Amino acid sequence: MHELDLARSVVDAIQAEAVKQSFRKVDLIVLEIGALSCVDPHALEFGMDAATRGTCAEGAKLEIQSPPGEAQCFGCGETVALARKGDPCPNCGSFQLVVSGGEELKIKSLEVH
């Protein structure tokens, strides 16, 4: 359960941003957590609740965008949708896949005042 550590990293980054950009309160946090990333969005949400307490991000709304999984297939040469790691290419059945999307772990934007 590394999600709490990640939540802390998010809060660290927000606090650094608060100093840089002079804001006092965060109303909305937009995160990008890819469908194939090693993060469980529900656990992260839970972690954010704990990690933001007593900070300028306490009580902020959390929006998690989840880009879908995508892979390059060396079997058929196509870029294909990948629901889970370990699934075969939906096009040709090959497992020679290299994930090319859906592993994002990003702070996208903040709404602040």
Added chain:
Amino acid sequence: MCTVCGCSDGGAKIEPGPAHTHQNDHGHGHAHDHHHHSEDGALNFGAGPAGVHVAGHSQARLIEIEQNILSKNDVIAAQNRARLEAQGIIAINLMSSPGSGKTTLLVETIKRLKDKWPIAVIEGDQQTSNDAARIRETGVASVQVNTGKGCHLDAEMVAQALDHLEPPLGGILFIENVGNLVCPAGFDLGEARRVVLASVTEGEDKPLKYPDMFASSDAMIVSKADLLPHLDFDVAALISNARKIRPRLDVLTTSATGAPGLDVWLAWLQGLHGQFRVAAE
């Protein structure tokens, strides 16, 4: 204590010497920014800052950040990597579930290699210095990192451990991660290679159940292979599952005792050593 998983205020610490006991209560904060030396000289990863209040007022606005959540860890990992490369040290991050045989593999590996290359070990566990003590019995330097309630090592812990350990130039640094097949997958420590152990007493479908760990590894050691005659375990199925996750995974079937032994693993390390020597010249 954290409401997600309990991994919060335990406070990671590094124990440079043989068994110390520490009793430190830490607040629920950001663990990796700061550490302080306690009376016995151990490094404790303690509580971080509370809230930030910025003077002045501003209107509601949208700020684009586009920052990787792990960027802080990744920056420190890159520093670790640069530091190790500059010193000609090859770092191997060893990961597995608890009980797959990481420490036993290390002890036997060290016995065979210590006259050939300088070796040092960073041991990661939630508690106790037992593993570092086992490593030191081989005559090799080892530092124990206790992560407290933490479920994985991170780059900052390794940076601190490197300061204490000062691994010998031109050698191999083994980093034994916390026994956990989930969390260590997401954290770059600055290692040269990531190696996952899967023992033959576990299931063949471990790679499918825990794909992130296998997806992030360069090699898989199939450990305890000397037990195969006594088990109904399909090594080919394990390898096939692992390569569904990571097609170009190196596979090394080993046993710390009996046959097949450690030869393929030692040869893999030798090959890696060769590659790094060539790269350095």
